[in-house]
Amino acid sequence: MKCCDNNMKLYxxxxxxxxxxxxxxxxxxxxxxxxxxxxLADIKCAVSEAVTNAIVHGYKYxxxxxxxxxxxxxxxxxxxxxxDKGCGIENVKEAxxxxxxxxxxxxxxxxxxxxxxTFMDKLDVRSKLNxxxxxxxxxxxx
Amino acid sequence: MLLExxxxxxLTNYTLNVKMRGDIDHHTxxxxxxxxxxxxxxxxxxxxxLDLSNVDFMDSSGLGLVLGRYTKALDIGAKLxxxxxxxxxxxxxxxxxxxxxIEIKGDDYDEMx
Numbered sequence: 001m002k003c004c005d006n007n008m009k010l011y012x013x014x015x016x017x018x019x020x021x022x023x024x025x026x027x028x029x030x031x032x033x034x035x036x037x038x039x040l041a042d043i044k045c046a047v048s049e050a051v052t053n054a055i056v057h058g059y060k061y062x063x064x065x066x067x068x069x070x071x072x073x074x075x076x077x078x079x080x081x082x083x084d085k086g087c088g089i090e091n092v093k094e095a096x097x098x099x100x101x102x103x104x105x106x107x108x109x110x111x112x113x114x115x116x117x118t119f120m121d122k123l124d125v126r127s128k129l130n131x132x133x134x135x136x137x138x139x140x141x142x
Numbered sequence: 143m144l145l146e147x148x149x150x151x152x153l154t155n156y157t158l159n160v161k162m163r164g165d166i167d168h169h170t171x172x173x174x175x176x177x178x179x180x181x182x183x184x185x186x187x188x189x190x191x192l193d194l195s196n197v198d199f200m201d202s203s204g205l206g207l208v209l210g211r212y213t214k215a216l217d218i219g220a221k222l223x224x225x226x227x228x229x230x231x232x233x234x235x236x237x238x239x240x241x242x243x244i245e246i247k248g249d250d251y252d253e254m255x
Contacts (some may be wrong), residue, residue, distance in 0.1 A: 016168055016169035017169055019167050019168055019169050020165055020167060020169065023199075038230075041199075041230050044199065045199075045201050045234065048167055048168075048199075048201040049201055049202055052167065052168040052201070052202075052203060055168070056168065107171075107175065107206045107207070107210045108202075108203075108206050109202045109203075109205040109206040109209055109238065110202075111202040111205055111237075111238050112201075112202045114202075114237070114238075115201060115202050115234065115237070118237050
């Protein structure tokens with residue numbers, strides 16, 4: 001694996017107020033590559049989904065840490081990793097089905113993974129039950 | 143942005159006009175949702191207009207908010223309409239297929255309000 005040109009790491013408490021901060025921080029870092037406004041908006045949206053997933057589903061609003069790592073390469077490839085050490089996902093394939101949600105309030109759309117898939121070029125989700133989730137997202141900037 | 147400033151609600155001729163502002167994510171959605179639901183239950187409007195022209199960011203929590211308000215409006219026999227979403231917001235609405243169940247109006251709808 002070739003070495004990245006630049007990288008950043010961010011560890012945040014699993015508080016919903018940090019969702020905005022997480023997407024803004026990643027966007028500021030990626031902005032160094034002069035992406036289009038649309039590319040930046042896509043990345044912000046995907047990061048927001050992944051971080052919200054960690055807070056809502058991974059830690060179920062309990063205390064924990066959301067780990068965010070971003071790398072970019074000379075060919076304008078951006079790789080974003082978002083991890084939690086929460087409860088994990090029993091069936092990743094099922095969780096990634098559009099409109100699937102474990103929420104019973106009717107207020108979650110179940111579109112989180114669909115948004116990540118649509119707005120990024122590649123999405124990889126791995127999880128072990130009771131150990132957490134690792135989401136790896138790739139975006140090739142123009 | 144202060145959460146209280148995210149929504150402005152006005153009732154005119156049985157139409158509840160909800161002007162949303164800023165970022166609608168999981169953190170902000172809760173208070174916005176509560177404010178809109180309270181106004182729907184209190185005023186029993188015939189139409190609920192969600193004006194998204196000043197919404198800068200929306201993720202799937204925003205989609206959940208819109209779909210949830212659509213159901214609340216339906217429960218009291220009201221019709222919910224999305225008004226003037228920006229290009230960016232329209233993209234996520236279309237990705238989720240919202241336009242198949244909720245009417246989305248552009249600038250031309252202003253005169254009707």
